[in-house]
Amino acid sequence: MAFKLPDLPYAYEALEPHIDARTMEIHHSKHHNAYTTNLNNAVAGTPLESKSIEEILKSISTAAPVVRNNGGGFYNHNLFWEVMSPNGGGLPTGELAEAINASFGSFEEFKTQFSNAGATRFGSGWAWLSVKDGKLVVSSTPNQDNPLMDIAEVKGTPILGMDVWEHAYYLKYQNRRPDYVAAFFNVINWTKVAELYAKAK
Numbered sequence: 001m002a003f004k005l006p007d008l009p010y011a012y013e014a015l016e017p018h019i020d021a022r023t024m025e026i027h028h029s030k031h032h033n034a035y036t037t038n039l040n041n042a043v044a045g046t047p048l049e050s051k052s053i054e055e056i057l058k059s060i061s062t063a064a065p066v067v068r069n070n071g072g073g074f075y076n077h078n079l080f081w082e083v084m085s086p087n088g089g090g091l092p093t094g095e096l097a098e099a100i101n102a103s104f105g106s107f108e109e110f111k112t113q114f115s116n117a118g119a120t121r122f123g124s125g126w127a128w129l130s131v132k133d134g135k136l137v138v139s140s141t142p143n144q145d146n147p148l149m150d151i152a153e154v155k156g157t158p159i160l161g162m163d164v165w166e167h168a169y170y171l172k173y174q175n176r177r178p179d180y181v182a183a184f185f186n187v188i189n190w191t192k193v194a195e196l197y198a199k200a201k
């Protein structure tokens with residue numbers, strides 16, 4: 001079973017002005033495409049070939065670094081495109097909103113913690129909102145690591161991921177990562193995050 005680059009669920013320009021079309025095009029058609037190809041090449045002819053990406057990530061400590069980097073890249077971007085939308089932004093509702101309040105005290109406190117996780121991750125990496133033991137937790141990981149991996153400091157099921165590699169924002173925001181992080185909140189697809197929460201909790 002080969003892993004397949006998913007189509008974006010919207011057009012490259014759909015997230016303008018928050019995330020520009022050129023960034024989206026390069027990010028999806030070059031970066032995500034390369035992670036997918038490299039993952040397929042790395043698992044070809046090995047026992048990993050028949051596993052799901054989630055299974056591979058859960059025992060990533062036993063796999064080669066090329067699988068960790070590209071398997072993470074493949075999974076992380078699959079999630080990233082899904083949790084953004086041209087109709088995104090605003091506030092979560094329902095059960096997810098209640099869970100955010102229960103875990104962080106308020107949406108504003110969650111937003112502060114998540115934004116800090118993204119802004120302070122040194123170098124390349126991701127900020128995450130995950131379900132862990134029935135609660136929500138914020139964390140960050142370096143490179144293409146994620147909370148599903150057995151080597152993650154904070155393990156859980158990710159329901160929201162924000163890419164803070166420079167390739168995710170540099171064309172529009174240059175060195176101003178906090179501006180990109182603020183803009184990301186305008187495109188978060190809370191409906192999708194709530195769906196993922198309902199499945200993971």
Ligand code: MN3
Binds near residue numbers: 027031165
């Ligand atoms: Mn990326």
